[in-house]
Amino acid sequence: MQTNALTHRLAAEADLPALHHLMKRAMTNFLPDFLEPEQVEASFEIMGVDSRLIADGTYFTVFDGDALAGCGGWSRRETLFGGDHTFGRNPRLLDPVGEAARVRAMYTDPDHARKGVGRLILKLCEDAARAENFTRAELAATAAGVPLYKACGYAPMRAWDEVTSTGVPVPLVLMGKGL
Numbered sequence: 001m002q003t004n005a006l007t008h009r010l011a012a013e014a015d016l017p018a019l020h021h022l023m024k025r026a027m028t029n030f031l032p033d034f035l036e037p038e039q040v041e042a043s044f045e046i047m048g049v050d051s052r053l054i055a056d057g058t059y060f061t062v063f064d065g066d067a068l069a070g071c072g073g074w075s076r077r078e079t080l081f082g083g084d085h086t087f088g089r090n091p092r093l094l095d096p097v098g099e100a101a102r103v104r105a106m107y108t109d110p111d112h113a114r115k116g117v118g119r120l121i122l123k124l125c126e127d128a129a130r131a132e133n134f135t136r137a138e139l140a141a142t143a144a145g146v147p148l149y150k151a152c153g154y155a156p157m158r159a160w161d162e163v164t165s166t167g168v169p170v171p172l173v174l175m176g177k178g179l
């Protein structure tokens with residue numbers, strides 16, 4: 001794993017076009033190893049940019065030199081997964097006493113896979129959530145995300161199929177970790 005060349009900063013609204021592009025590349029490249037083609041297509045309904053995270057200052061971008069290598073963040077709000085277009089948004093603020101911070105929308109550009117980008121973003125998220133007194137983090141993992149989260153200490157809690165508007169079941173796993 002090589003992390004030395006990686007730098008990071010909070011995402012800004014001006015990053016939105018690049019983030020959309022990166023997410024599409026990540027999903028198109030990584031999901032087919034784990035899902036059927038119709039599930040990859042359906043995943044676009046329940047994944048993508050959540051601009052609320054950018055507005056909240058809880059979304060990170062990671063660069064390898066000048067290249068955007070990945071993005072991901074955390075949230076002090078109830079929404080567990082999905083993009084701006086995904087149904088069931090809930091902006092309620094979580095109570096750090098008894099509720100888990102969310103880890104959200106992790107994507108690595110395929111040209112920068114397995115360089116520790118995901119691992120770095122998780123650490124940034126965990127440190128930031130801890131600084132706001134959260135003692136636990138939880139997330140809804142895609143099949144493609146499970147190996148990263150397991151490697152970083154997240155334990156599976158519950159698995160389910162999220163059925164999209166086209167009737168396609170997409171497997172997700174609720175995972176969690178003490179901070």
Ligand SMILES: CC(C)(COP(=O)(O)OP(=O)(O)OC[C@H]1O[C@@H](n2cnc3c(N)ncnc32)[C@H](O)[C@@H]1OP(=O)(O)O)[C@@H](O)C(=O)NCCC(=O)NCCS
Nearest residue numbers: 026107108113114115116117118119142144145147148151
């Ligand atoms: C999940 C994702 C963000 C991982 O990004 P990454 O930057 O390549 O991950 P890292 O380099 O930090 O990996 C850290 C560790 O996680 C594990 N890991 C990550 N990707 C893996 C894979 N495809 N297969 C097996 N293990 C994997 C490994 O243990 C790895 O350590 P190693 O490289 O030293 O063996 C990336 O694959 C992705 O964008 N997937 C598509 C979008 C998605 O599904 N995101 C998750 C949303 S919940």
